[in-house]
Amino acid sequence: MDIDLYSYFYDLVKQIPKGMVTTYKELALALGDQIASRAVGQMLAENPTPIIVPCHRVIKSDGTLGGYNHPFGTNKKIELLESEGIKIKNGVVENFNEIIFKDFKTEFPLKKLRNDEQILKEKISLNDVNYDGIVAIDGSYNGRTIYLSFVKIDENLKILDIKNYKDIVNFPYIPTYFSYREGKEIIKFYDGNDLLLIDGNGIMHPRGFGLASFVGVIKNIPTIGIAKSHLFGDIFNDKILSGNAQIGWYIQNRYISPGSNISMESSFILIKKLFKKGDPIKLAHIYANRFMESEQQRQ
DNA sequence: GCGACAG
DNA sequence: ATCTTGTCGC
Numbered sequence: 001m002d003i004d005l006y007s008y009f010y011d012l013v014k015q016i017p018k019g020m021v022t023t024y025k026e027l028a029l030a031l032g033d034q035i036a037s038r039a040v041g042q043m044l045a046e047n048p049t050p051i052i053v054p055c056h057r058v059i060k061s062d063g064t065l066g067g068y069n070h071p072f073g074t075n076k077k078i079e080l081l082e083s084e085g086i087k088i089k090n091g092v093v094e095n096f097n098e099i100i101f102k103d104f105k106t107e108f109p110l111k112k113l114r115n116d117e118q119i120l121k122e123k124i125s126l127n128d129v130n131y132d133g134i135v136a137i138d139g140s141y142n143g144r145t146i147y148l149s150f151v152k153i154d155e156n157l158k159i160l161d162i163k164n165y166k167d168i169v170n171f172p173y174i175p176t177y178f179s180y181r182e183g184k185e186i187i188k189f190y191d192g193n194d195l196l197l198i199d200g201n202g203i204m205h206p207r208g209f210g211l212a213s214f215v216g217v218i219k220n221i222p223t224i225g226i227a228k229s230h231l232f233g234d235i236f237n238d239k240i241l242s243g244n245a246q247i248g249w250y251i252q253n254r255y256i257s258p259g260s261n262i263s264m265e266s267s268f269i270l271i272k273k274l275f276k277k278g279d280p281i282k283l284a285h286i287y288a289n290r291f292m293e294s295e296q297q298r299q
Numbered sequence: 300g301c302g303a304c305a306g
Numbered sequence: 307a308t309c310t311t312g313t314c315g316c
Contacts, residue, residue, distance in 0.1 A: 182306070
């Protein structure tokens, strides 16, 4: 399923009738997961066609207005809402409960993605396989444009090859749904039989299926997730657990987990070895940024 | 009121 | 990852 979540979302916003409002949370629920609330705000901020897509009709769950991307900011939002008959007092919408629109016609796309994951997740293997080389991957973003770098390295972090790709993403960043933003892009451009080091998590994920697992299963190659911050699991010294089961490692302030086609133990040994020389994701990040800046120079 | 929230 | 249209739980 390759959904353009931006388009799907703007179509949802168009359903809010004049004279009514909805909330960021209700739109997130219509997408299929409340965790997308902030992404709703982000997509509204990027609304390419204000008024046509009536983003001014979206307010916060407590009845206050929330932001508006306009030189006059929230004042413009108030003006638009009042012109549609909405009463606002002290920055709060009156009769909030009577005029809140919740009846979206939707197929809950994020729920669909979660269902699809259940099938893919069965294909995760934590058995070691052979691979050609090691490739570290990172993406830099400017709005909806991604600049992706694939940096082939040896075990001493010596750079052997660099490949860069530029694309427009069709999915916002939503916590725990990072696969559908960056993973789709990695899958689109990567071709080979290397071990991939990916900026995010593998099996160390609330649904056991993070970005590195998504890529590892779909490409059927070994992948390791390397995250800079904590998403899921309980840290005990250098191990990260979910219940009794180990799901990852905490090494040098990084959150490491196998994606697929590699064992927990091999992930540890390889990452330990690489980290003695440096952080491969940081390396890929430098090249992704450099690529982004050089492309922007070309304008 | 402050921190979480993979990037 | 950027540079700010959220929500929940402590």
